[in-house]
Amino acid sequence: MNLARILYPVNVLGPGRRIGLWLCGCSRGCKGCSNPELWEQRPEYEIEIDKVLYLIKKISDTNKVDGFTITGGEPMDQAKDVAALLKQIRIISEDILIYTGYQLSELKTRNDIWTNSIIYDAAVLIDGAYVEDQNDGSVLRGSSNQQIHILNDKLGDRYQNYLSDAHNQIQNFTTKDGIISVGIHHPTF
Numbered sequence: 596m597n598l599a600r601i602l603y604p605v606n607v608l609g610p611g612r613r614i615g616l617w618l619c620g621c622s623r624g625c626k627g628c629s630n631p632e633l634w635e636q637r638p639e640y641e642i643e644i645d646k647v648l649y650l651i652k653k654i655s656d657t658n659k660v661d662g663f664t665i666t667g668g669e670p671m672d673q674a675k676d677v678a679a680l681l682k683q684i685r686i687i688s689e690d691i692l693i694y695t696g697y698q699l700s701e702l703k704t705r706n707d708i709w710t711n712s713i714i715y716d717a718a719v720l721i722d723g724a725y726v727e728d729q730n731d732g733s734v735l736r737g738s739s740n741q742q743i744h745i746l747n748d749k750l751g752d753r754y755q756n757y758l759s760d761a762h763n764q765i766q767n768f769t770t771k772d773g774i775i776s777v778g779i780h781h782p783t784f
């Protein structure tokens with residue numbers, strides 16, 4: 596899979612201390628996208644799923660992992676690999692939140708086993724392209740046209756509570772390549 600980064604603990608994209616994964620590659624080109632550096636896939640970001648799982652296990656062996664947030668880039672453009680990854684990481688936590696520029700209804704019409712598998716294993720899907728004019732501080736959503744679909748009923752209360760209490764926050768990670776700012780940024784950022 597083409598994966599740009601794994602960060603932990605991500606506290607601002609879903610409840611708890613989460614592992615965040617940023618996939619690389621998206622052709623949508625939304626104006627004001629906060630991750631344009633992830634539009635193009637890069638050979639140096641190619642990594643086998645087993646290696647991703649190894650890194651995740653290294654984190655989860657010694658840290659509390661409350662869930663996963665998978666974003667990008669466009670995760671659903673790598674549906675086969677993401678589906679395979681989800682089957683393994685849901686053993687660590689079923690709280691798997693995925694951001695996609697596609698709409699859930701659109702994904703359902705794809706009718707391929709990998710997309711269907713992701714929809715089955717994801718707990719929450721936040722769908723729809725980013726529309727800069729509609730970035731109004733909605734919790735967890737880059738813009739208010741996006742919808743939060745809670746797909747795993749077991750996590751319904753958890754997310755309803757989180758959404759009623761939380762507000763968008765920013766979290767900065769220092770890496771060897773510089774600072775990575777995570778969260779739903781204000782459009783003027």
Ligand code: SF4
Nearest residue numbers: 621624625628696725
């Ligand atoms: S779908 Fe997401 S990653 Fe792709 S351009 Fe739009 S905001 Fe950026």
